[in-house]
Amino acid sequence: MKKTINAMLLLMVMVMMSACSSLGVKPWERGSLSRDDMLMDADALDLAFDEHIYFSKEASSGGQGFAGGGCGCN
Amino acid sequence: MASPCEILIETDDAELARQLCLSGQREARRIEQKFSRYRDDNIVHQINQGQGQAIDIDNETYRLLQFADRCYQLSDGLFDITSGVLGKAWRFDGSNRLPGQSQLDELLCTVGWEKVEFNPQYVRLPAGMQIDFGGIGKEYAVDKVLTDLKQHCDREIMVNFGGDCHASGPPAQQGAWMTGIENPLKPGDAAEVIRLARGALATSGDAYRFIVANGKRYGHILNPKTGWPATDSPRSVTVAAGTCTEAGILSTLAILQGKDAESFLDAQQVKYWCYR
Amino acid sequence: MQLKNKKIAGLLSVATCTLLGGNAQAESETWDIDSALLIYNETDRVSAIEPVINAKKDLGDDEILSMKLVLDGLTGASANGAVPSSQPQTFTRPSGKGSYTTQANETPLDDTFHDTRVSYSLNWDKPLDRNNRRNLGFSFSREYDFTSVGANALWSHDMNQKNTTLTGGLSLELDAITPVGDTPQGLTDMDDRIRVSSSEDRTLLDLLFGVTQIIDKNSLFQVNYSLSQANGYMTDPYKIISVVDSSGEPAYYLYEKRPEDRLRQSVYGKYKRQLDNKDIITTSYRFMSDDWGVRSHTLDLTYRVKMENGYFIQPHVRYYQQSAADFYHYFLTDTQAIPEFASADYRLGEMTATTIGVKVGKTLSDKHVWSVRLEMYQQSGDSSPDEAFGQLQNQDLYPDVDAVIAQFNYSFKW
Numbered sequence: 222m223k224k225t226i227n228a229m230l231l232l233m234v235m236v237m238m239s240a241c242s243s244l245g246v247k248p249w250e251r252g253s254l255s256r257d258d259m260l261m262d263a264d265a266l267d268l269a270f271d272e273h274i275y276f277s278k279e280a281s282s283g284g285q286g287f288a289g290g291g292c293g294c295n
Numbered sequence: 296m297a298s299p300c301e302i303l304i305e306t307d308d309a310e311l312a313r314q315l316c317l318s319g320q321r322e323a324r325r326i327e328q329k330f331s332r333y334r335d336d337n338i339v340h341q342i343n344q345g346q347g348q349a350i351d352i353d354n355e356t357y358r359l360l361q362f363a364d365r366c367y368q369l370s371d372g373l374f375d376i377t378s379g380v381l382g383k384a385w386r387f388d389g390s391n392r393l394p395g396q397s398q399l400d401e402l403l404c405t406v407g408w409e410k411v412e413f414n415p416q417y418v419r420l421p422a423g424m425q426i427d428f429g430g431i432g433k434e435y436a437v438d439k440v441l442t443d444l445k446q447h448c449d450r451e452i453m454v455n456f457g458g459d460c461h462a463s464g465p466p467a468q469q470g471a472w473m474t475g476i477e478n479p480l481k482p483g484d485a486a487e488v489i490r491l492a493r494g495a496l497a498t499s500g501d502a503y504r505f506i507v508a509n510g511k512r513y514g515h516i517l518n519p520k521t522g523w524p525a526t527d528s529p530r531s532v533t534v535a536a537g538t539c540t541e542a543g544i545l546s547t548l549a550i551l552q553g554k555d556a557e558s559f560l561d562a563q564q565v566k567y568w569c570y571r
Numbered sequence: 572m573q574l575k576n577k578k579i580a581g582l583l584s585v586a587t588c589t590l591l592g593g594n595a596q597a598e599s600e601t602w603d604i605d606s607a608l609l610i611y612n613e614t615d616r617v618s619a620i621e622p623v624i625n626a627k628k629d630l631g632d633d634e635i636l637s638m639k640l641v642l643d644g645l646t647g648a649s650a651n652g653a654v655p656s657s658q659p660q661t662f663t664r665p666s667g668k669g670s671y672t673t674q675a676n677e678t679p680l681d682d683t684f685h686d687t688r689v690s691y692s693l694n695w696d697k698p699l700d701r702n703n704r705r706n707l708g709f710s711f712s713r714e715y716d717f718t719s720v721g722a723n724a725l726w727s728h729d730m731n732q733k734n735t736t737l738t739g740g741l742s743l744e745l746d747a748i749t750p751v752g753d754t755p756q757g758l759t760d761m762d763d764r765i766r767v768s769s770s771e772d773r774t775l776l777d778l779l780f781g782v783t784q785i786i787d788k789n790s791l792f793q794v795n796y797s798l799s800q801a802n803g804y805m806t807d808p809y810k811i812i813s814v815v816d817s818s819g820e821p822a823y824y825l826y827e828k829r830p831e832d833r834l835r836q837s838v839y840g841k842y843k844r845q846l847d848n849k850d851i852i853t854t855s856y857r858f859m860s861d862d863w864g865v866r867s868h869t870l871d872l873t874y875r876v877k878m879e880n881g882y883f884i885q886p887h888v889r890y891y892q893q894s895a896a897d898f899y900h901y902f903l904t905d906t907q908a909i910p911e912f913a914s915a916d917y918r919l920g921e922m923t924a925t926t927i928g929v930k931v932g933k934t935l936s937d938k939h940v941w942s943v944r945l946e947m948y949q950q951s952g953d954s955s956p957d958e959a960f961g962q963l964q965n966q967d968l969y970p971d972v973d974a975v976i977a978q979f980n981y982s983f984k985w
Binding site: 244245246253254258259261263264265266267269270271273274275278279280281283284285286287288289291292293294295 | 605607609611621623625643645686688690710712714716717719721723731732734735740742744746748775777779783784785786787788789791793795797799807835837839841843845851853855857859861863865867869875883889891893896918919922924930944948950972974976978980
Binding site: 358359361362364365366369370371373409413414435438439442536537538540541544545548552555558559562563564565 | 574575576577578579580582583584586587589590591592700701732733
């Protein structure tokens with residue numbers, strides 16, 4: 222498991238280093254990206270509900286946000 | 296301020312009126328001296344000559360930069376105080392000479408507000424870049440003079456610098472300030488008289504500064520992304536808003552929207568007058 | 572949105588106030604309210620009703636305060652961990668008062684389960700300068716036998732002309748558990764009713780690091796790594812595990828017991844793209860692994876179709892797969908030594924789960940949005956594992972969980 226995680230971290234760092242300098246848009250090209258439904262946390266209430274439901278039914282939680290559930294259900 | 300300036304106040308106290316006008320004139324001069332880019336003894340000159348070094352700034356300069364930053368963001372980059380250098384390629388003298396694209400491309404490399412680093416202590420421009428408060432300086436002066444004068448006077452005041460004006464409230468006798476909007480097709484004639492009770496008006500347009508080439512008209516308000524003026528812009532746009540600074544920004548952005556000027560202004564839900 | 576349709580006058584006016592040093596009407600006059608009602612219903616088991624309201628206000632200069640209130644009313648029965656038997660089984664209720672009986676060949680369900688949870692959280696997001704933001708959050712949650720307080724801090728830094736955002740943060744949560752009928756001693760006989768304390772606690776510390784990157788005008792991705800350390804009481808005080816005799820019939824029941832530490836790591840990636848026809852595709856993947864031996868993969872996909880007149884339809888699929896915790900057992904046998912830890916909680920078993928759903932909504936003028944979401948969730952595992960013997964071979968040792976989720980959202984300004 223450690224190996225997988227390390228490989229993933231390495232991949233992440235590589236993606237960061239290689240991608241970030243060449244990717245991107247100019248400030249005036251942000252039209253589509255600034256729309257509500259293109260935000261990473263669009264449908265925030267749905268995401269919160271899902272996180273809560275799956276927290277109480279499965280052994281995993283978090284990922285996009287913190288893993289804590291604040292709930293006695295699991 | 297290369298235009299006639301007036302401060303109007305309805306009073307029978309001549310001494311008060313004289314004092315207010317003097318103090319308004321002093322403040323307007325101060326702002327012009329501090330932020331004009333045609334001087335070599337002010338902060339703007341220091342910043343532009345910084346050669347990539349950080350230049351210490353005072354609070355007022357910081358607030359103007361912060362405001363320019365906000366406008367840049369809100370306009371998705373259409374309002375950019377580093378775009379003044381593009382004017383080097385254009386001569387708006389009524390002639391028909393268009394700039395070469397290669398010259399524009401070269402100048403565009405030195406345009407881009409996002410390359411400027413600033414904070415309350417200092418501002419740092421990459422070498423070769425320049426800032427220019429021309430797009431907000433006059434309107435800021437109108438608002439600032441009015442705000443200052445109001446602190447010494449409980450009468451309503453109107454400050455008018457060359458057609459960009461701001462009234463603190465309606466004059467008791469007349470109920471509104473009579474303000475004329477110039478018709479760009481007939482310079483010198485008031486096309487419409489607006490009764491302004493309170494708030495501000497600002498006008499942008501190419502009434503005097505444009506060139507005509509290949510049968511097309513090119514106004515002096517340049518798009519900082521392309522180096523070219525918008526095509527199919529209104530000849531002049533006057534916007535009414537709470538302050539002169541807001542009205543000025545909105546009218547400038549409207550010109551840059553070209554044929555979409557009216558729909559942009561409709562979306563802002565402000566009063567405006569466009570002449571095409 | 573193109574500038575020609577974008578309303579900037581209000582924000583411009585705020586900026587002007589700051590410039591002129593006037594008493595900024597810096598704050599916007601309205602609150603953005605998101606409200607929703609969730610109805611969750613499992614076939615023959617738990618059902619829940621959960622209203623939520625989230626209020627958000629821009630205090631000016633991009634400083635944003637939000638508050639959230641969640642109510643959660645739960646009723647119904649839930650699996651107690653024991654295996655089905657060819658004979659009726661009787662269990663003492665967790666309170667010690669009374670008992671309930673499960674019919675032969677049925678999955679034992681504890682029907683004493685109802686609870687109301689109230690949870691409040693507060694979030695304060697503030698720009699520190701042009702490229703840095705700080706987000707502080709506090710949460711408090713209370714239910715009948717459980718209290719939780721939490722605080723978290725997230726810092727984000729924009730780079731490359733705001734095309735890259737680095738995020739780092741930590742969260743601390745303190746939970747207190749006061750089980751009905753006190754905390755049982757783990758791995759002791761249910762009928763002996765050995766109690767060790769009236770309350771237990773645990774702490775959770777989470778670290779999160781992430782990168783969000785804009786790829787082009789229409790797409791962006793996010794990658795997060797998180798590390799979560801939990802210490803303290805993580806056993807479910809109401810769950811038991813059957814100890815079966817040589818014929819596979821339950822001889823007695825032990826309270827379950829889980830380790831007091833858990834270290835979890837996860838890697839999460841999300842990609843979002845707007846297509847030429849303005850539809851939006853969102854996919855995410857999470858890999859999670861912990862030192863209890865659980866590993867999981869989660870894949871999530873939504874596709875938002877833009878329709879005429881502000882309507883949208885958004886189908887959703889989710890696939891989840893996990894391996895069992897090392898100490899998960901369907902049952903124990905009366906000939907084996909009692910292990911250090913053991914749990915028969917189905918949530919720690921090997922399983923796959925799929926969700927399919929659809930959301931339909933409409934954006935009315937001025938950002939009023941309503942939407943309805945309907946989803947079906949199905950969880951299944953190995954109902955006839957190899958280790959089953961005797962009468963256990965005739966039983967469903969890992970019954971499916973089927974749930975229907977219905978949700979109504981309404982967002983407005985107030």
